[in-house]
Amino acid sequence: MKIVVLNGSPRKNGNTEILVNSLIEGARGAGAEIEVVRLAEYAIQPCVACGGCEKTGRCVIEDDMQKLYELVDGADRLVIASPIYFYNVTAQTKIFIDRCQAMWSRKYLLGKHRRGDVPRKGYFVSVCATQGERIFDGAILTVKYALDAMDFVYDGALLVKGVDRKGAMAEKPEELERAREFGRQIAAD
Numbered sequence: 001m002k003i004v005v006l007n008g009s010p011r012k013n014g015n016t017e018i019l020v021n022s023l024i025e026g027a028r029g030a031g032a033e034i035e036v037v038r039l040a041e042y043a044i045q046p047c048v049a050c051g052g053c054e055k056t057g058r059c060v061i062e063d064d065m066q067k068l069y070e071l072v073d074g075a076d077r078l079v080i081a082s083p084i085y086f087y088n089v090t091a092q093t094k095i096f097i098d099r100c101q102a103m104w105s106r107k108y109l110l111g112k113h114r115r116g117d118v119p120r121k122g123y124f125v126s127v128c129a130t131q132g133e134r135i136f137d138g139a140i141l142t143v144k145y146a147l148d149a150m151d152f153v154y155d156g157a158l159l160v161k162g163v164d165r166k167g168a169m170a171e172k173p174e175e176l177e178r179a180r181e182f183g184r185q186i187a188a189d
């Protein structure tokens, strides 16, 4: 099973990355093949709503997103990871998501499913500084809808509140164990 992890945090060795590394450890231990992408290292332009993809299901912008379309199509499981910025995912993640409009067009306008027979599962991983009750709500809605466009069924989230300072996540061994278990479950599912 191939699991693709898209990390939308721009902070290297940040809290999302630390959490994701534990998830990967768990999934690898359970035998999964993992590919991780740091979205901040990819040059992705925002969607310009040109409508090109409505006719072809393909985005006309030739940039690093073209590699990600292929990577996502080749995944059995997809993990979208992003810290919360202003009650949603980071700009890096949102630019990626908006460019998934080409996959939305492919699916809903052209009726082409990437793999119609076996439902693929997708997940959200997130961290935030505060303890707000509804802090993850907006991001979850965004990610659910994006996963659907990419032809994945949303199957749950790993969410950690109250981490802000870079590296604070490393001081939460119980959350890291929860991430390992989450990874094992994804690989076994």
Ligand SMILES: Cc1cc2nc3c(=O)[nH]c(=O)nc-3n(C[C@H](O)[C@H](O)[C@H](O)COP(=O)(O)O)c2cc1C
Pocket (backbone or CB within 6 Å): 009, 010, 011, 013, 014, 015, 016, 017, 083, 084, 085, 086, 087, 088, 127, 128, 129, 130, 131, 135, 163, 164, 165, 166, 167
């Ligand atoms: C631009 C920006 C916006 C943020 N907005 C929120 C927010 O709305 N709510 C919150 O709880 N934390 C917010 N945070 C804090 C981050 O979610 C937090 O620092 C997180 O641990 C960063 O994860 P990272 O180390 O993986 O980048 C924000 C941080 C930045 C830089």
